Amino acid sequence: MLTPEGLRQRSRLLQAIRSFFLKRAYIEVDTPIRLPVLIPEFNILPFASEECVLQTSPEICMKRLLARGCERIFQICHCFRKEELGRLHQPEFSMLEWYRKKGDYLDLMAECETLIATVAAELAPLAGIDDGGQALVLVYQGGRVDLCPPWERLTVAEACMRYAGVAVEDLLLQDRFDEVLVTEVEPHLGRNRPTFLYDYPVALGSLARRRQDNAEVAERFELYIAGVEIANGFSELADPDEQRIRFANELVRIHAAGRQGAMPEKFLADLPAMGEAAGIALGVDRLFMLLRGGTSLLTSMPFIFEEL
DSSP: OOOHHHHHHHHHHHHHHHHHHHTTTOEEOOOOSEESOOOOOTTOOOOEETTEEEOSOSHHHHHHHHHTTOSEEEEEEEEEOOOOOSSSOOSEEEEEEEEEESOOHHHHHHHHHHHHHHHHHHHOSSTTEEOTTSSOEEEETTEEEEOSSSOEEEEHHHHHHHHHOSOHHHHHHTTOHHHHIIIIIGGGTTSSSOEEEEEEEGGGOTTBOEETTEEEEEEEEEEEETTEEEEEEEEBOOOHHHHHHHHHHHHHHHHHTTOOOOOOHHHHHHHHHHOSEEEEEEEHHHHHHHHTTOSSGGGTSSOOGGGO
């Protein structure tokens, strides 16, 4: 549970985020939390709410707003996922998502760098931030992470070879990608400066478009700071036919596991009108935890589930 001072700091973080986007001509939106259908994703478990489900992300509605003419939008909202309770996971958490037309995942990486560096500078001095009069440094678990852009950019293929000594293709064939990523790759990422891990295999980027010069990978990235995953972004797939095929594959797995899921037909109908776009989801609670030098969401949320 946050102290009053912690709540003031969290409020400053939220205000700094909103100020960043409003100065860049983004529209703040708020979309429904309770939905009749979600984007089908096998690895994400939603909570039921009578005949509906609680959102696991505002993505499905925000993309439909892009399709209806919005150019730049952002939202800070609560999301709900059935996950194990732990140091970095809570069933209800705060998410920042932003979407922009006429951009791609490279544009989002640059914008994400600027956002976090700007917010960290405005919130200094928190427990985990040292501006030093020169560089902006995150002091975390005895290490120092330089937040000044540019940050490291590392492909998934490079990271698997560098830290695990194995090709990503072999990990996929052995169904060991997630295990190796968590145990052997992630702990090394973002230690000296934040790391963008990018160009995921297409099979691991169900909503991301393929790279034009390499159809085997999707234009997707994840951001890591001090070994902690902070954000997930990608160039949006706007082809409804390919998206339907990817959703169908996810639904096969969902139904085989005895769970419910349906094709989001209204989303697919709007998808062609979205055009070229990019979007990103960033964990607000995790970011605040890092900026305060904490190691658990207990230090960054007004309440965690165990306290209710």
